[in-house]
Amino acid sequence: MTTLESAAEVLRCFSPDRTELTVTETAALLGLPKSTTSRLLRAMLAAGFLETVGESRRYRPGALVLGLSRSYRTSSVLFRHVDAAIADIVKQVGHTGYVSIRSGVEVIGLTDHRGSNALSVSPQLGRPLPVHSTATGRALLARMPDDAVRELFPHGWERQSATAPGSVDELLDRLSLVRRQGFAESYDEAVRGAGVVSTAVGTQDDEALAMCIAYPLATVSAEEVNAMKELMVTRTEEIAALVGDHTRQT
Structure with missing residues (x-):
């Protein structure tokens, strides 16, 4: 090393x-x-x-x-677009949202926007989480070719939770679904009792960020979750058009 x-x-x-x-x-x-x-x-x-x-x-x-952290948040056009989008979505849905970036085999939260709902869910900002076992991580990994994803995990990993992928093959199956749907999701995974909907967007110079909404599973209906998914995908597509992102998740 x-x-x-x-x-x-x-x-x-x-x-x-x-x-x-x-x-x-x-x-x-x-x-x-x-x-x-x-x-x-x-x-x-x-x-x-x-x-x-x-x-x-x-x-x-x-x-x-x-x-350097402050400089990145100030200078990145992509970050400004994504952060503004998730802030607006949080105002509409009332649940906590955040922006994350991948660092190797971890995903790290850069900023969060607390929801207005009495029951809110948010991972601790800045705490590294395994990229394969989070919705935000999988949203970012879905932008990569499968071979590149495999190279990140030459020795696999121990399953993080009952709902997390337990192998590279299982992870790749989930990434295929993310690409078709345009979003990643998780249930009771990195944050117990929480559901997460996440999308990712990037630039031509390989900068990529994920945004997500975290919500309490016990109090949010399937209709609300579907509405959040549609809203997240729509806003992500708008940002992709603005920054020239040609990596498709569908």
């Missing part, structure tokens, strides 16, 4: 539930010797990728990383 890859793995260790890390914690998460981890964290600190928390020996993402 290169130093750059190791640094990326360190940054993936952070989440809304884990905003600070010590050398010992990081070494355990990465399965690396403490001496190696200590050198890596010091190098990332010197480069601005990390910063220390006060006088403690704890690390958190540095200003450089946070600045």
